[in-house]
Amino acid sequence: MIPFNHLGWIFKYIGPLIYPHTIRESLCSFLIPLSRSASVLDLGAGTGVMSEFAYACREDLQFTAVDPAEGMLKFSAEYVQTHKANAEALPFDTSSFEAILIGEALHHFQDVEKSLQEIVRVLDDEGRLFIYDFDSSTFMGNTLCRVEKILGEPGNFFAPEVLKQRLESHGFSVSISQFGYRYTIAAQLL
Template sequence: MIPFNHLGWIFKYIGPAIYPRKVRVSLCTFLIPLPRSASVLDLGAGTGIMSEFAYACRSDLRFTAVDPAEGMLKYSAEYIQTHKAVAERLPFEENSFEAILIGEALHHFVDIEASIDEIVRVLKKEGKLFIYDFDSSTFIGKVLCRVEKILGEPGNFFTPGRLEEILRSHGFSVSIRQYGWRYTIDAKLSVQ
Protein backbone atom coordinates (compact mmCIF):
# COMPACT_ATOMS: atom_id res chain seq x y z
CA MET A 1 0.00 0.00 0.00
CA ILE A 2 1.24 3.49 -0.86
CA PRO A 3 2.11 5.31 2.41
CA PHE A 4 0.06 8.44 1.64
CA ASN A 5 0.04 9.49 5.27
CA HIS A 6 3.78 10.21 4.98
CA LEU A 7 3.79 11.73 1.47
CA GLY A 8 1.78 14.92 1.95
CA TRP A 9 4.80 17.20 1.61
CA ILE A 10 5.67 15.64 -1.77
CA PHE A 11 2.11 15.85 -3.13
CA LYS A 12 1.76 19.45 -1.91
CA TYR A 13 4.64 20.58 -4.07
CA ILE A 14 4.61 18.28 -7.11
CA GLY A 15 0.88 17.56 -7.23
CA PRO A 16 -0.17 20.73 -9.06
CA ALA A 17 2.09 19.82 -11.99
CA ILE A 18 0.00 16.68 -12.61
CA TYR A 19 -3.07 18.74 -13.54
CA PRO A 20 -2.87 20.00 -17.14
CA ARG A 21 -4.07 23.52 -17.87
CA LYS A 22 -7.00 22.16 -19.92
CA VAL A 23 -8.23 20.18 -16.92
CA ARG A 24 -8.06 23.27 -14.71
CA VAL A 25 -10.03 25.23 -17.33
CA SER A 26 -12.65 22.43 -17.39
CA LEU A 27 -12.88 22.62 -13.60
CA CYS A 28 -13.48 26.38 -13.73
CA THR A 29 -16.18 25.89 -16.38
CA PHE A 30 -17.79 23.24 -14.15
CA LEU A 31 -17.87 25.67 -11.20
CA ILE A 32 -19.36 28.69 -13.01
CA PRO A 33 -23.06 27.73 -12.57
CA LEU A 34 -22.76 27.04 -8.83
CA PRO A 35 -24.56 29.54 -6.59
CA ARG A 36 -22.57 31.98 -4.48
CA SER A 37 -21.18 30.36 -1.29
CA ALA A 38 -22.04 26.86 -2.52
CA SER A 39 -20.62 23.95 -0.51
CA VAL A 40 -18.03 21.90 -2.39
CA LEU A 41 -16.61 18.56 -1.24
CA ASP A 42 -13.13 17.54 -2.41
CA LEU A 43 -13.31 13.75 -2.03
CA GLY A 44 -10.06 11.82 -1.76
CA ALA A 45 -8.59 15.28 -1.51
CA GLY A 46 -5.05 14.46 -0.48
CA THR A 47 -3.53 17.89 0.15
CA GLY A 48 -6.53 19.71 -1.33
CA ILE A 49 -5.09 20.44 -4.76
CA MET A 50 -8.49 20.30 -6.49
CA SER A 51 -9.90 22.71 -3.91
CA GLU A 52 -6.98 25.07 -4.51
CA PHE A 53 -7.59 25.06 -8.27
CA ALA A 54 -11.31 25.56 -7.63
CA TYR A 55 -10.61 28.40 -5.18
CA ALA A 56 -8.57 30.16 -7.87
CA CYS A 57 -11.74 30.15 -10.02
CA ARG A 58 -14.35 30.76 -7.31
CA SER A 59 -13.02 32.04 -4.00
CA ASP A 60 -16.62 32.56 -2.78
CA LEU A 61 -17.27 28.80 -2.49
CA ARG A 62 -17.03 26.87 0.80
CA PHE A 63 -14.56 23.98 0.56
CA THR A 64 -14.47 20.76 2.54
CA ALA A 65 -11.81 18.10 1.98
CA VAL A 66 -12.05 14.41 2.90
CA ASP A 67 -9.19 11.94 2.83
CA PRO A 68 -8.27 8.89 4.93
CA ALA A 69 -4.67 10.17 5.33
CA GLU A 70 -4.28 12.92 7.93
CA GLY A 71 -0.70 13.30 6.75
CA MET A 72 -2.07 14.58 3.43
CA LEU A 73 -4.85 16.76 4.86
CA LYS A 74 -2.48 18.68 7.12
CA TYR A 75 -1.05 20.35 3.99
CA SER A 76 -4.45 21.74 2.93
CA ALA A 77 -4.95 25.50 2.63
CA GLU A 78 -6.46 27.29 5.63
CA TYR A 79 -9.76 28.01 3.83
CA ILE A 80 -10.45 24.26 3.44
CA GLN A 81 -12.29 22.45 6.23
CA THR A 82 -10.80 18.94 6.52
CA HIS A 83 -12.18 15.58 7.68
CA LYS A 84 -10.42 12.25 7.97
CA ALA A 85 -12.80 9.71 6.38
CA VAL A 86 -13.20 7.27 3.49
CA ALA A 87 -15.45 7.74 0.47
CA GLU A 88 -17.55 4.73 1.45
CA ARG A 89 -18.59 6.34 4.79
CA LEU A 90 -18.84 10.11 4.59
CA PRO A 91 -19.39 12.03 7.86
CA PHE A 92 -22.03 14.37 6.43
CA GLU A 93 -25.81 14.72 6.42
CA GLU A 94 -27.84 14.04 3.29
CA ASN A 95 -27.99 16.88 0.75
CA SER A 96 -24.92 18.68 2.17
CA PHE A 97 -23.07 19.74 -1.01
CA GLU A 98 -23.84 21.46 -4.29
CA ALA A 99 -20.75 19.91 -5.89
CA ILE A 100 -18.20 17.15 -5.36
CA LEU A 101 -14.70 17.06 -6.87
CA ILE A 102 -12.62 13.89 -7.25
CA GLY A 103 -9.14 14.45 -8.66
CA GLU A 104 -7.00 11.40 -9.37
CA ALA A 105 -8.57 9.63 -6.39
CA LEU A 106 -11.45 7.49 -7.61
CA HIS A 107 -9.06 4.64 -8.45
CA HIS A 108 -8.04 4.55 -4.77
CA PHE A 109 -11.60 4.00 -3.49
CA VAL A 110 -12.02 0.42 -2.27
CA ASP A 111 -15.73 0.00 -2.99
CA ILE A 112 -16.82 2.09 -5.97
CA GLU A 113 -20.54 1.30 -5.66
CA ALA A 114 -20.62 2.22 -1.95
CA SER A 115 -18.65 5.40 -2.70
CA ILE A 116 -21.07 6.49 -5.42
CA ASP A 117 -24.02 5.71 -3.14
CA GLU A 118 -22.45 8.05 -0.56
CA ILE A 119 -21.84 10.71 -3.21
CA VAL A 120 -25.51 10.56 -4.20
CA ARG A 121 -26.55 10.71 -0.53
CA VAL A 122 -24.53 13.84 0.33
CA LEU A 123 -25.13 15.71 -2.94
CA LYS A 124 -28.03 18.13 -3.04
CA LYS A 125 -30.72 17.48 -5.63
CA GLU A 126 -29.33 18.37 -9.05
CA GLY A 127 -25.86 18.51 -7.47
CA LYS A 128 -22.78 18.26 -9.66
CA LEU A 129 -19.84 15.85 -9.74
CA PHE A 130 -16.43 16.50 -11.35
CA ILE A 131 -14.00 13.60 -11.79
CA TYR A 132 -10.47 13.72 -13.17
CA ASP A 133 -8.69 10.40 -13.62
CA PHE A 134 -6.62 8.15 -15.87
CA ASP A 135 -8.16 6.21 -18.77
CA SER A 136 -7.51 2.49 -18.23
CA SER A 137 -7.92 1.77 -21.95
CA THR A 138 -4.76 3.72 -22.84
CA PHE A 139 -1.22 2.39 -22.61
CA ILE A 140 -0.23 4.77 -19.79
CA GLY A 141 -3.51 4.09 -17.98
CA LYS A 142 -2.85 0.33 -18.10
CA VAL A 143 0.69 0.82 -16.79
CA LEU A 144 -0.52 3.04 -13.91
CA CYS A 145 -3.23 0.53 -13.02
CA ARG A 146 -0.72 -2.32 -12.93
CA VAL A 147 1.78 -0.32 -10.83
CA GLU A 148 -0.90 0.68 -8.32
CA LYS A 149 -2.05 -2.91 -7.94
CA ILE A 150 1.56 -4.04 -7.40
CA LEU A 151 1.82 -1.38 -4.67
CA GLY A 152 -1.29 -2.80 -2.97
CA GLU A 153 -3.78 -0.12 -4.05
CA PRO A 154 -7.29 -1.02 -5.28
CA GLY A 155 -6.43 0.28 -8.77
CA ASN A 156 -10.09 0.85 -9.68
CA PHE A 157 -9.39 2.56 -12.98
CA PHE A 158 -12.18 2.89 -15.51
CA THR A 159 -12.56 3.79 -19.12
CA PRO A 160 -14.60 6.97 -19.43
CA GLY A 161 -17.43 4.99 -21.06
CA ARG A 162 -17.60 2.45 -18.25
CA LEU A 163 -17.61 5.15 -15.57
CA GLU A 164 -20.36 6.94 -17.51
CA GLU A 165 -22.46 3.74 -17.38
CA ILE A 166 -21.93 3.41 -13.62
CA LEU A 167 -22.83 7.05 -12.96
CA ARG A 168 -25.91 6.94 -15.21
CA SER A 169 -27.14 3.90 -13.25
CA HIS A 170 -26.99 6.11 -10.12
CA GLY A 171 -29.04 8.92 -11.68
CA PHE A 172 -26.38 11.17 -13.22
CA SER A 173 -26.30 12.78 -16.63
CA VAL A 174 -22.70 12.70 -17.84
CA SER A 175 -20.40 14.71 -20.11
CA ILE A 176 -16.88 13.40 -20.83
CA ARG A 177 -13.78 15.26 -22.02
CA GLN A 178 -10.74 13.25 -23.10
CA TYR A 179 -7.19 14.57 -22.60
CA GLY A 180 -4.97 11.86 -24.09
CA TRP A 181 -4.56 9.23 -21.37
CA ARG A 182 -6.61 11.28 -18.89
CA TYR A 183 -10.22 12.43 -18.83
CA THR A 184 -12.72 14.51 -16.91
CA ILE A 185 -16.35 13.80 -16.20
CA ASP A 186 -18.84 16.57 -15.54
CA ALA A 187 -21.97 14.90 -14.15
CA LYS A 188 -25.24 16.22 -12.76
CA LEU A 189 -27.53 14.33 -10.43
CA SER A 190 -31.10 14.13 -11.69
CA VAL A 191 -33.95 15.15 -9.45
CA GLN A 192 -35.05 12.04 -7.57
Protein backbone atom coordinates (compact mmCIF):
# COMPACT_ATOMS: atom_id res chain seq x y z
CA MET A 1 0.00 0.00 0.00
CA ILE A 2 1.24 3.49 -0.85
CA PRO A 3 2.18 5.32 2.41
CA PHE A 4 0.13 8.46 1.65
CA ASN A 5 0.22 9.58 5.27
CA HIS A 6 3.95 10.27 4.87
CA LEU A 7 3.92 11.71 1.35
CA GLY A 8 1.94 14.93 1.81
CA TRP A 9 4.97 17.17 1.32
CA ILE A 10 5.69 15.54 -2.06
CA PHE A 11 2.08 15.71 -3.28
CA LYS A 12 1.72 19.33 -2.13
CA TYR A 13 4.42 20.48 -4.54
CA ILE A 14 4.34 17.89 -7.31
CA GLY A 15 0.59 17.18 -7.40
CA PRO A 16 -0.48 20.45 -9.02
CA LEU A 17 2.11 20.01 -11.77
CA ILE A 18 0.56 16.77 -13.05
CA TYR A 19 -2.94 18.22 -13.54
CA PRO A 20 -3.25 19.31 -17.17
CA HIS A 21 -4.56 22.78 -17.96
CA THR A 22 -7.51 21.21 -19.80
CA ILE A 23 -8.61 19.47 -16.59
CA ARG A 24 -8.49 22.77 -14.70
CA GLU A 25 -10.58 24.43 -17.42
CA SER A 26 -13.09 21.60 -17.23
CA LEU A 27 -13.31 22.07 -13.45
CA CYS A 28 -13.88 25.83 -13.78
CA SER A 29 -16.71 25.22 -16.26
CA PHE A 30 -18.26 22.70 -13.87
CA LEU A 31 -18.25 25.26 -11.03
CA ILE A 32 -20.01 28.08 -12.93
CA PRO A 33 -23.61 27.05 -12.07
CA LEU A 34 -22.97 26.66 -8.33
CA SER A 35 -24.68 29.18 -6.08
CA ARG A 36 -22.68 31.85 -4.26
CA SER A 37 -20.95 30.42 -1.14
CA ALA A 38 -21.96 26.86 -2.08
CA SER A 39 -20.53 24.06 0.06
CA VAL A 40 -18.10 21.91 -1.91
CA LEU A 41 -16.58 18.61 -0.77
CA ASP A 42 -13.15 17.60 -2.05
CA LEU A 43 -13.36 13.82 -1.57
CA GLY A 44 -10.16 11.81 -1.39
CA ALA A 45 -8.60 15.24 -1.28
CA GLY A 46 -5.02 14.40 -0.42
CA THR A 47 -3.41 17.82 0.01
CA GLY A 48 -6.50 19.58 -1.36
CA VAL A 49 -5.24 20.24 -4.87
CA MET A 50 -8.77 20.10 -6.36
CA SER A 51 -9.92 22.65 -3.78
CA GLU A 52 -7.02 24.90 -4.75
CA PHE A 53 -7.88 24.68 -8.44
CA ALA A 54 -11.56 25.30 -7.65
CA TYR A 55 -10.68 28.25 -5.41
CA ALA A 56 -8.75 29.80 -8.29
CA CYS A 57 -12.03 29.71 -10.27
CA ARG A 58 -14.48 30.56 -7.47
CA GLU A 59 -13.11 32.15 -4.27
CA ASP A 60 -16.64 32.47 -2.87
CA LEU A 61 -17.16 28.72 -2.40
CA GLN A 62 -16.90 26.97 0.98
CA PHE A 63 -14.41 24.08 0.76
CA THR A 64 -14.26 20.93 2.87
CA ALA A 65 -11.64 18.22 2.27
CA VAL A 66 -11.87 14.57 3.31
CA ASP A 67 -9.06 12.06 3.18
CA PRO A 68 -8.06 9.07 5.33
CA ALA A 69 -4.45 10.33 5.51
CA GLU A 70 -3.95 13.17 8.00
CA GLY A 71 -0.40 13.53 6.68
CA MET A 72 -1.87 14.68 3.38
CA LEU A 73 -4.62 16.89 4.81
CA LYS A 74 -2.20 18.94 6.90
CA PHE A 75 -0.89 20.46 3.66
CA SER A 76 -4.34 21.79 2.64
CA ALA A 77 -4.82 25.53 2.21
CA GLU A 78 -6.06 27.54 5.20
CA TYR A 79 -9.46 28.19 3.57
CA VAL A 80 -10.21 24.43 3.45
CA GLN A 81 -11.88 22.71 6.40
CA THR A 82 -10.41 19.21 6.71
CA HIS A 83 -11.76 15.91 8.05
CA LYS A 84 -10.01 12.56 8.33
CA ALA A 85 -12.47 10.01 6.97
CA ASN A 86 -13.06 7.43 4.26
CA ALA A 87 -15.36 7.90 1.28
CA GLU A 88 -17.39 4.92 2.45
CA ALA A 89 -18.40 6.59 5.74
CA LEU A 90 -18.61 10.37 5.38
CA PRO A 91 -19.01 12.32 8.64
CA PHE A 92 -21.64 14.72 7.28
CA ASP A 93 -25.39 15.12 7.43
CA THR A 94 -27.60 14.26 4.49
CA SER A 95 -27.72 16.99 1.82
CA SER A 96 -24.67 18.84 3.16
CA PHE A 97 -23.01 19.77 -0.16
CA GLU A 98 -23.96 21.36 -3.44
CA ALA A 99 -20.98 19.75 -5.19
CA ILE A 100 -18.37 17.05 -4.73
CA LEU A 101 -14.98 16.95 -6.43
CA ILE A 102 -12.93 13.76 -6.83
CA GLY A 103 -9.53 14.22 -8.45
CA GLU A 104 -7.40 11.13 -9.14
CA ALA A 105 -8.89 9.49 -6.04
CA LEU A 106 -11.83 7.29 -7.01
CA HIS A 107 -9.45 4.47 -7.89
CA HIS A 108 -8.20 4.49 -4.26
CA PHE A 109 -11.64 3.98 -2.70
CA GLN A 110 -11.95 0.56 -1.08
CA ASP A 111 -15.66 0.11 -1.86
CA VAL A 112 -16.77 2.22 -4.83
CA GLU A 113 -20.44 1.23 -4.51
CA LYS A 114 -20.62 2.21 -0.84
CA SER A 115 -18.77 5.45 -1.68
CA LEU A 116 -21.31 6.28 -4.39
CA GLN A 117 -24.14 5.72 -1.92
CA GLU A 118 -22.46 8.13 0.50
CA ILE A 119 -21.91 10.68 -2.26
CA VAL A 120 -25.61 10.61 -3.13
CA ARG A 121 -26.53 10.89 0.57
CA VAL A 122 -24.42 13.98 1.29
CA LEU A 123 -25.24 15.81 -1.97
CA ASP A 124 -28.27 18.08 -1.86
CA ASP A 125 -31.12 17.87 -4.38
CA GLU A 126 -29.73 18.33 -7.88
CA GLY A 127 -26.20 18.17 -6.40
CA ARG A 128 -23.26 18.05 -8.78
CA LEU A 129 -20.31 15.64 -8.98
CA PHE A 130 -16.98 16.20 -10.76
CA ILE A 131 -14.59 13.29 -11.25
CA TYR A 132 -11.15 13.38 -12.83
CA ASP A 133 -9.37 10.06 -13.33
CA PHE A 134 -7.48 7.80 -15.72
CA ASP A 135 -9.23 5.78 -18.42
CA SER A 136 -8.55 2.08 -17.83
CA SER A 137 -9.49 1.27 -21.43
CA THR A 138 -6.36 3.09 -22.69
CA PHE A 139 -2.84 1.69 -22.62
CA MET A 140 -1.57 4.32 -20.15
CA GLY A 141 -4.66 4.04 -17.93
CA ASN A 142 -4.37 0.26 -17.85
CA THR A 143 -0.65 0.53 -17.03
CA LEU A 144 -1.35 2.92 -14.13
CA CYS A 145 -4.02 0.52 -12.85
CA ARG A 146 -1.58 -2.39 -12.88
CA VAL A 147 1.12 -0.36 -11.11
CA GLU A 148 -1.33 0.73 -8.39
CA LYS A 149 -2.42 -2.87 -7.81
CA ILE A 150 1.22 -3.98 -7.56
CA LEU A 151 1.69 -1.26 -4.91
CA GLY A 152 -1.25 -2.71 -2.94
CA GLU A 153 -3.87 -0.12 -3.87
CA PRO A 154 -7.43 -1.12 -4.85
CA GLY A 155 -6.90 0.09 -8.42
CA ASN A 156 -10.60 0.78 -9.05
CA PHE A 157 -10.09 2.42 -12.42
CA PHE A 158 -12.99 2.66 -14.84
CA ALA A 159 -13.48 3.26 -18.50
CA PRO A 160 -15.56 6.46 -18.69
CA GLU A 161 -18.63 4.75 -20.16
CA VAL A 162 -18.61 2.12 -17.39
CA LEU A 163 -18.44 4.78 -14.69
CA LYS A 164 -21.16 6.74 -16.48
CA GLN A 165 -23.49 3.72 -16.27
CA ARG A 166 -22.75 3.26 -12.56
CA LEU A 167 -23.47 6.91 -11.85
CA GLU A 168 -26.68 6.83 -13.89
CA SER A 169 -27.85 3.87 -11.79
CA HIS A 170 -27.53 6.21 -8.77
CA GLY A 171 -29.70 8.90 -10.35
CA PHE A 172 -27.10 11.12 -12.06
CA SER A 173 -27.16 12.62 -15.53
CA VAL A 174 -23.59 12.34 -16.81
CA SER A 175 -21.37 14.15 -19.29
CA ILE A 176 -17.90 12.82 -20.17
CA SER A 177 -14.95 14.82 -21.50
CA GLN A 178 -11.99 12.78 -22.76
CA PHE A 179 -8.40 14.07 -22.58
CA GLY A 180 -6.21 11.27 -23.96
CA TYR A 181 -5.82 8.67 -21.21
CA ARG A 182 -7.54 11.02 -18.74
CA TYR A 183 -11.17 12.03 -18.50
CA THR A 184 -13.55 14.13 -16.48
CA ILE A 185 -17.13 13.46 -15.58
CA ALA A 186 -19.57 16.23 -14.79
CA ALA A 187 -22.69 14.70 -13.25
CA GLN A 188 -25.84 16.04 -11.62
CA LEU A 189 -28.48 14.33 -9.54
CA LEU A 190 -31.85 14.34 -11.27
